[in-house]
Amino acid sequence: MISYRSVTKRFADGTVAVQDFSLDVPRGTLTVLAGSSGCGKTTLMRMVNRMVDPSSGQVLVDGEDVAGRDPVALRRRIGYVMQNSGLLPHRTVAQNIATVPRLNGVDRRAARRRTGEMMELVGLDAKLADRYPAQLSGGQQQRVGVARGLAADPDILLMDEPFGAVDPLVRSELQRQLRQLHGQIGTTILFVTHDMDEALALGDQIVLLRAGADIAQQGTPREFVAEPANDFVRTFLGLDRGQRTLHRERAADGSIVVVDAHGRPAGVLAEPDGRPDDGARPGAMADGGPRPGTQDAPGA
């Protein structure tokens, strides 16, 4: 459980990145902080592991103010996955993943074993263990980043736009696997993104921020799409442009395809014979791997 209590961050140059922000991130959930760049979402995330200290207010982890904790020890208890993977370029995949266990004094052999488990967990081929980050694809690098973030079995995982730099196909696959992984391990995840599709696909809870970390809306993906709180939320979701307004069309083979306002297919409506109902929940668009419709819809 992470709790922000009236947190404000004023930087030395006078910029107020975060103004009187309060939020609870319940244990075991995946909470997404969404918003445009400069809205303070990364600053908020970095307060959890004390890479940024608030000017006023408190950040509590399991009821304890992090300000009273040693930053180095705190960071080793909290996983961190960053954009462009943030892998250490001079260390191999295995060494990168084993970083925190090794810092914690786990012996080489145990760390190696743990590395193997983590690589399997995130779907990395064991043959990649001795490669350097520069020898991996973007998607592989991000998997190593996730494995490294989880290697010390943290209670909290912070993810700062971790899939921002990979291509859309790999991104949706990584998102699908993250959801699955989260279901499996139950770590509390705080996830930062500027991509609303990603927020809808991943979040148990989404917190959409305006400049100064002002909360525009907080809720489940379903609530966001069904009941956007204001025009800002509607614009951010793309509702004002009709991108999420769907209607039904009959495809050539008789199946019913759901299409958005631009005529882009979003999915296939369930058939009476019990085919999966992919399009029922708006937030589920990226739930099932490659978006249904872009590839599978027969009428697309």
Place this chain on the structure above:
Amino acid sequence: MNWVLDNLPLIADRTWAHLATSLPAILAALVISVPLGWLAHRYRVLNGPVLTGAGLMYAIPSLPLFIVLPVLIGTGVRDVVNVVVALTLYGVALLVRSVADGLDGVPPEARSAAVALGYPPLRRFLTVDLPLAGPVILSGLRVVAVSTVSLCTVGAVLGIPSLGLLFTDGFQRGILAEILTGIVLTVVLALALDRLLVALGRLAMPWTRAEVGA
């Protein structure tokens, strides 16, 4: 050629003396430059003074330095320590900038990843910043190595043994072979040291030779 064959022990002696003078100087220059370069990198106010100061040291002519140093550090005029100290100063003059540049060039995301993972500051410097600055520091060190081996010969003017004594002696006694031997061996020594550093660098920094996309 006969001169060389007749004087092999002398040549070996001079080569050994040359190495015994230049290697400690190169090593000392590295050890001193790392903290100085870090200061210049870490504190912007110190950047100018440290780098300019270091650069100016290189402008001190070597002969007067060899003469002034014994007075300053209380050694004899012919003491080899003078040469080692002078060469160290020249080495530092060249290397401080490489260390500062190398540290400046460490990717910021690698540094903040190390912070986020929970590296304590000193350990982060030694195991993340320094190795990532390694390739730039190494290229500076190669220049220092070659320049030190070459400058080391100047001590011969004061009679301090090195390959330089082969040219001064050869010149005084008119032995061309001796002069040539001194020059060739100095060049060979400098090149060998340079190659050795490159090889050590490849061993110590295996990620720099990892082929991208292999």
